[in-house]
Amino acid sequence: MIEYIKGELTELSPTYCVIESGGVGYGMNITLLDYDALKDLQNQGGVKMFIHESIREDSHDLYGFRDKSEREAFRMLIGVSGVGPNTARLILSSLTVDQLQGAISGGNELPLKAVKGIGGKTAQRIIVDLKDKIKGTGTSLNLSVPVSGAAYDDAAAALVMLGFTMQQSQKVLSRIFSKEPTLSTEQAIKLALKML
Numbered sequence: 001m002i003e004y005i006k007g008e009l010t011e012l013s014p015t016y017c018v019i020e021s022g023g024v025g026y027g028m029n030i031t032l033l034d035y036d037a038l039k040d041l042q043n044q045g046g047v048k049m050f051i052h053e054s055i056r057e058d059s060h061d062l063y064g065f066r067d068k069s070e071r072e073a074f075r076m077l078i079g080v081s082g083v084g085p086n087t088a089r090l091i092l093s094s095l096t097v098d099q100l101q102g103a104i105s106g107g108n109e110l111p112l113k114a115v116k117g118i119g120g121k122t123a124q125r126i127i128v129d130l131k132d133k134i135k136g137t138g139t140s141l142n143l144s145v146p147v148s149g150a151a152y153d154d155a156a157a158a159l160v161m162l163g164f165t166m167q168q169s170q171k172v173l174s175r176i177f178s179k180e181p182t183l184s185t186e187q188a189i190k191l192a193l194k195m196l
Contacts, residue, residue: 001157003150005064006048012038015089017064019049028064029085032093037066054085063089073097075156079167080129082122091115103127105134129167133174152177155188164196172196 005028007021014035018025028049030038041047049064050071063085065071070092077088091100094115103111104127112123152173159169172192177183183191 001154002051002053002062003153004048004050007046009038009042009047012042017049019047019064026062028062029089030064031070031089033096034064034066034070061085069097073100075166076130076133076170077126079165079170080126082125087117087122090117101134104130107131133171151183151185151188154185155192158185158189159192159196162193168196 005019005021005026007019007026009017010020010025011018011027012035014032015029016027017030017035017038018027020026028051030049034049038047049066050068052063052065052071052074054061054063063071063074065074074085074088074092077083077091078085083091091112095103095111099111102108107127109120109123109127112118112126113120118126155173156166156169159173160166169192172195173188175195176188176191
């Protein structure tokens with residue numbers, strides 16, 4: 001599983017970029033908001049992108065994000081029934097993570113419905129499915145799932161490979177890691193399998 005890619009930005013378009021690292025060019029799908037950030041960094045040497053891999057029978061796609069909270073929001077969105085990677089990327093191209101969290105925690109469908117391809121039912125489903133995963137901490141809102149830690153990411157990926165949905169896996173793992181944040185990947189998977 002690729003956690004991040006750090007290297008030279010060699011190609012950039014509004015929805016796609018290529019980062020060369022160790023002589024290999026990694027092509028990845030990006031959001032419009034990240035495109036704006038990358039434009040400013042294009043001539044300043046290396047960049048670092050956090051990666052979400054989507055592996056299917058007919059394709060192996062990489063999605064790149066400037067920070068972990070954006071990647072975590074993407075993963076939560078694709079865990080919602082009816083929201084695929086391209087729809088999640090569209091949402092994160094229109095709304096920042098803070099705006100998305102604000103809309104979900106406030107039950108406000110309008111910012112979501114303003115995104116092309118998102119209807120009322122999908123907006124409601126996103127709010128209902130993700131509202132419990134978001135918690136308010138003063139003025140800023142944070143995802144309640146740990147956004148750092150290779151053990152958490154690896155355990156989630158393993159559970160998905162075992163046939164559980166990303167949403168189920170994240171829900172159980174967030175509970176496990178909030179109680180015991182120093183668990184290894186193997187320990188977390190064993191505990192999660194008992195709870196799923």
